[in-house]
Amino acid sequence: MSIQDLEYIFEEKVSKEIKIEPKDWMPETYRKTLIRQISQHAHSEIVGMLPEGEWITRAPTLRRKAALLAKVQDEAGHGLYLYAAAETMGISRDEMIEQLLSGKAKYSSIFNYPTLTWADIGAIGWLVDGAAIMNQVPLCRTSYGPYARAMIRVCKEESFHQRQGFEILLTLCNGSEEQKAMAQDALNRWWWPSLMMFGPNDDNSPHTTQSIKWKIKRFTNDELRQKFVDICTDQAKILGLTIPDADLKWNNEKKHYDFGEINWDEFWKVVNGNGPCNKQRLSARVAAHKNGEWVREAAMAYAKRRSLNRL
Amino acid sequence: MIEATNKVNASEVSLLGEGLEGALWEVFIRSKQGLDHKHVGSLHATDAQMAIENARDVYTRRMEGVSIWVIKSENIHASNPDEAGSMYEPANDKVYRHPTFYKLPDELKHM
Numbered sequence: 001m002s003i004q005d006l007e008y009i010f011e012e013k014v015s016k017e018i019k020i021e022p023k024d025w026m027p028e029t030y031r032k033t034l035i036r037q038i039s040q041h042a043h044s045e046i047v048g049m050l051p052e053g054e055w056i057t058r059a060p061t062l063r064r065k066a067a068l069l070a071k072v073q074d075e076a077g078h079g080l081y082l083y084a085a086a087e088t089m090g091i092s093r094d095e096m097i098e099q100l101l102s103g104k105a106k107y108s109s110i111f112n113y114p115t116l117t118w119a120d121i122g123a124i125g126w127l128v129d130g131a132a133i134m135n136q137v138p139l140c141r142t143s144y145g146p147y148a149r150a151m152i153r154v155c156k157e158e159s160f161h162q163r164q165g166f167e168i169l170l171t172l173c174n175g176s177e178e179q180k181a182m183a184q185d186a187l188n189r190w191w192w193p194s195l196m197m198f199g200p201n202d203d204n205s206p207h208t209t210q211s212i213k214w215k216i217k218r219f220t221n222d223e224l225r226q227k228f229v230d231i232c233t234d235q236a237k238i239l240g241l242t243i244p245d246a247d248l249k250w251n252n253e254k255k256h257y258d259f260g261e262i263n264w265d266e267f268w269k270v271v272n273g274n275g276p277c278n279k280q281r282l283s284a285r286v287a288a289h290k291n292g293e294w295v296r297e298a299a300m301a302y303a304k305r306r307s308l309n310r311l
Numbered sequence: 312m313i314e315a316t317n318k319v320n321a322s323e324v325s326l327l328g329e330g331l332e333g334a335l336w337e338v339f340i341r342s343k344q345g346l347d348h349k350h351v352g353s354l355h356a357t358d359a360q361m362a363i364e365n366a367r368d369v370y371t372r373r374m375e376g377v378s379i380w381v382i383k384s385e386n387i388h389a390s391n392p393d394e395a396g397s398m399y400e401p402a403n404d405k406v407y408r409h410p411t412f413y414k415l416p417d418e419l420k421h422m
Binding site: 087094296299300302306 | 331332333335352353354355357358361368369372373389391392393
């Protein structure tokens, strides 16, 4: 079959909402785009454990501690689902880990910000997981089967993450003046980086058109960001907190909130490795990998010896 | 204790068809008694026991299963999707295998 025929069959399937599966023919750029997107997504889950992990031992109650521990464990699981989905496209786990640890691969910049207070754990659940869910729900319908199936599992598990975060903030907001101020401070620091999670504006996002055509993405970065702003603005009212944006205003014509300009210089600075915690996060991952080396070797030696004994 | 000579190096391991990441395993879970085991995903492990333990941690954190099967991915043989047309063609024109093919009067009950 000619490459044009194969491309035609592929595009027919995509347009009829038939999922593409690992053994199906697919254009090389579709494969590359998805390997990049899914592995970045997986790395984000793994690195995303670090800022929250710092608060497991400092959670204020046993209830909070158990929930945070479960959430961080979920994130490890989500990373694994996603690595497995990427592997179906022909990249190995070792290669992806190597790309992460060498700094070649990107992960979500949001995890390069520090978690300074307990309220940050609330803000991460509400805003960071909220933004992630906004991105991930449409990905449950993405055209690549293994990615879509992984996202369905992730979304099912993730809804508790956002609720536990909001509950933390709500508790603080109903507490003392100092506690409410702590919640406001967390919102002030996490709001703008959360909006950046949706990526560059549409006119600066060169891959969006092709990704939408291939039904990898269903909405553009700006569409999702707008939806997030609309939802969070109303949710902030329940908390009695103020979103740190002087330009945030209901636009009756558009039926959406207008909001201020994102600091794109900061966005690119953090993406390019110069955020507050980029080095710390990467060195934590490198150390974890190195410290686990003897475990991997021992497991391998044990498996080998057992398989030899059986022969 | 593992002796120095027993230390596995990468080239030896690759003879077993595995990198240091461990082999790839496919995981099947029975969600409750009476239902089939269903494929849920894959993971890496160095042996079957580790694969089952990892599968428990990765795929059953919320009571999703009562039984786990794991099998090395390399042991799964799959049909080729490019041949799906000819592979399933024989079933296409045999509508008489379905009960709706048979025209019977409406007053006929319990059939």
